[in-house]
Amino acid sequence: xxxxxxxxxxxxxxxxxxxxxCTSSGFTFSMYAMSWVRQxxxxxxxxxxxxxxxxxxxxxxxSVKGRFTISRDNSKNTLxxxxxxLRAEDTAVYYCAKEPNVGAGGWFDPWGQGTLVTVSx
Amino acid sequence: xxxxxxxxxxxxxxxGERATLSCRASQSVxxxxxxxxxxxxxxxxxxxxxxxxRATGIPARFSGSGSGTEFTLTISGLQSxxxxxxxxxxxxxxxxxxxxxxxxxIK
Numbered sequence: 001x002x003x004x005x006x007x008x009x010x011x012x013x014x015x016x017x018x019x020x021x022c023t024s025s026g027f028t029f030s031m032y033a034m035s036w037v038r039q040x041x042x043x044x045x046x047x048x049x050x051x052x053x054x055x056x057x058x059x060x061x062x063s064v065k066g067r068f069t070i071s072r073d074n075s076k077n078t079l080x081x082x083x084x085x086l087r088a089e090d091t092a093v094y095y096c097a098k099e100p101n102v103g104a105g106g107w108f109d110p111w112g113q114g115t116l117v118t119v120s121x
Numbered sequence: 122x123x124x125x126x127x128x129x130x131x132x133x134x135x136x137g138e139r140a141t142l143s144c145r146a147s148q149s150v151x152x153x154x155x156x157x158x159x160x161x162x163x164x165x166x167x168x169x170x171x172x173x174x175r176a177t178g179i180p181a182r183f184s185g186s187g188s189g190t191e192f193t194l195t196i197s198g199l200q201s202x203x204x205x206x207x208x209x210x211x212x213x214x215x216x217x218x219x220x221x222x223x224x225x226x227i228k
Contacts, residue, residue, distance in 0.1 A: 044222045047219065107170040108165075
């Protein structure tokens, strides 16, 4: 069974940094692109970033480009999201999700349970 | 950026009836469209990909159709567990974008 487990969410002040992790099991991690999708409280889904299976290709939403960095450690079956210069509008539940292919750009299945990031002073 | 517009925002349907949810793309996404279901307090789960292919384990009462800019998710014989929020997502172009969601509620 494919499982994704996010961690690292916390309360952080505006301008601060946080690193999220997503540990995976049940599949060959390096063979699939992975993504982060967020959901602000009471709002819809908002794609954040995607990384290919090899880590050679990365993609970002305009709202986070230059502030967030997606990465992966295929030896540890773990996906990361380094978030810098955090803003109040980054407050959301952050989900990691598996894509269907090694190349980036597809649907998301499955999703982790999410980790809450709150940016507030 | 491709804008995905879902309608209606809220749909009230009686159990056992059929629900029809719409998703429109601001430009063609071919058949690169997925549908998700999200229940309160849970992560989204995949229902449909490639516009009309049911994900593993999804009941046949869920069906997707359309291509280009117009897409439909139909749920036949609504069951109590189907009342949730539904999102469409295009993966034809970067950035990946979602619709704003349709809330399916019990009438």
